[in-house]
Amino acid sequence: MYTTDFSRQTQSDASPGPAEDAAQNDRFQARIDADQTIEPKDWMPAAYRKTLIRQMSQHAHSEVVGMLPEANWITRAPTLKRKAILLAKVQDEGGHGLYLYSAAETLGVSRDDMIDALHKGKAKYSSIFNYPTLTWADIGAVGWLVDGAAIMNQVPLQRCSYGPYARAMVRICKEESFHQRQGFEIMATLMKGTDAQKAMAQDALDRWWWPSLMMFGPSDDNSPNSAQSMKWRIKRNSNDELRQKFVDVTAPQAEAIGLVVPDPDLSWNEARGHYDFGDIDWDEFFAVIAGDGPCNADRMAARRRAHDEGAWVRRAALAYDRKTRAKAAA
Ligand SMILES: [Fe+2]
Numbered sequence: 001m002y003t004t005d006f007s008r009q010t011q012s013d014a015s016p017g018p019a020e021d022a023a024q025n026d027r028f029q030a031r032i033d034a035d036q037t038i039e040p041k042d043w044m045p046a047a048y049r050k051t052l053i054r055q056m057s058q059h060a061h062s063e064v065v066g067m068l069p070e071a072n073w074i075t076r077a078p079t080l081k082r083k084a085i086l087l088a089k090v091q092d093e094g095g096h097g098l099y100l101y102s103a104a105e106t107l108g109v110s111r112d113d114m115i116d117a118l119h120k121g122k123a124k125y126s127s128i129f130n131y132p133t134l135t136w137a138d139i140g141a142v143g144w145l146v147d148g149a150a151i152m153n154q155v156p157l158q159r160c161s162y163g164p165y166a167r168a169m170v171r172i173c174k175e176e177s178f179h180q181r182q183g184f185e186i187m188a189t190l191m192k193g194t195d196a197q198k199a200m201a202q203d204a205l206d207r208w209w210w211p212s213l214m215m216f217g218p219s220d221d222n223s224p225n226s227a228q229s230m231k232w233r234i235k236r237n238s239n240d241e242l243r244q245k246f247v248d249v250t251a252p253q254a255e256a257i258g259l260v261v262p263d264p265d266l267s268w269n270e271a272r273g274h275y276d277f278g279d280i281d282w283d284e285f286f287a288v289i290a291g292d293g294p295c296n297a298d299r300m301a302a303r304r305r306a307h308d309e310g311a312w313v314r315r316a317a318l319a320y321d322r323k324t325r326a327k328a329a330a
């Protein structure tokens with residue numbers, strides 16, 4: 001997934017750069033309004049570039065950090081088949097990170113700098129990956145809910161105004177659909193099992209439901225940059241619209257397999273044609289993105305360690321590249 005909108009913290013991003021001329025800006029906006037894509041070599045406002053770099057790098061970091069909670073269960077998957085599926089899924093997420101780092105590099109930022117910002121705690125990633133995966137059912141809940149929320153967010157991004165981002169999303173969305181299905185299938189299988197398996201599935205839903213709703217970011221009245229992102233067609237739907245869509249799709253799925261969504265206020269509203277649902281604990285959300293979630297320190301330590309331990313691979317790749325070029329030159 002996973003582009004949580006953290007725009008509450010960056011209110012100054014949308015102000016136009018002083019050196020930009022109004023005519024250029026108007027031509028740019030006209031292209032956006034005509035649904036043309038913006039490509040790397042095209043002129044773009046500095047604030048548009050900055051917003052995209054922030055969003056795409058956060059998205060890439062989320063894919064890569066998101067591998068950690070699931071990798072936790074690869075060695076303990078209950079069957080060989082489950083292990084193979086989970087391995088494939090976690091590898092997909094690594095691939096999503098690579099497409100997104102590459103797409104973000106077309107905006108003039110280097111992958112090294114983006115990764116450095118993550119490791120120094122300057123760049124964010126989705127709050128959801130700071131929660132632990134305690135049981136096998138959590139792998140089902142993550143696929144079903146977290147990848148499910150990711151799809152809601154990413155399908156409209158296929159029509160994002162920035163071409164490289166939109167194109168990266170097409171393949172990512174196909175893979176996310178597989179992730180969501182495999183997660184739901186794990187939950188459905190557990191719900192056909194013993195009482196202990198049913199209780200494990202319910203416990204996983206109880207812990208992942210609210211953090212999944214938080215993945216869509218702050219409510220619309222607390223998301224001041226959303227309007228600018230919508231005007232630029234980086235974003236096509238508001239946070240609350242996407243969250244509602246997710247609840248509308250997911251609540252009947254829970255019911256279909258006998259799970260109870262942990263929200264006493266959840267009920268179908270015939271007049272609105274949508275589910276009503278309870279209030280989100282935004283204090284928890286902002287605490288987790290500020291670094292106080294249950295696993296923030298572990299996740300960052302794991303990423304830094306992986307980067308350090310991979311240094312020899314990067315050095316070897318560079319040495320090989322130098323050798324190949326020297327040979328070609330000779
Ligand atoms: Fe992904």
Ligand SMILES: [Fe+2]
Binds near residue numbers: 093147150175
């Ligand atoms: Fe995924």
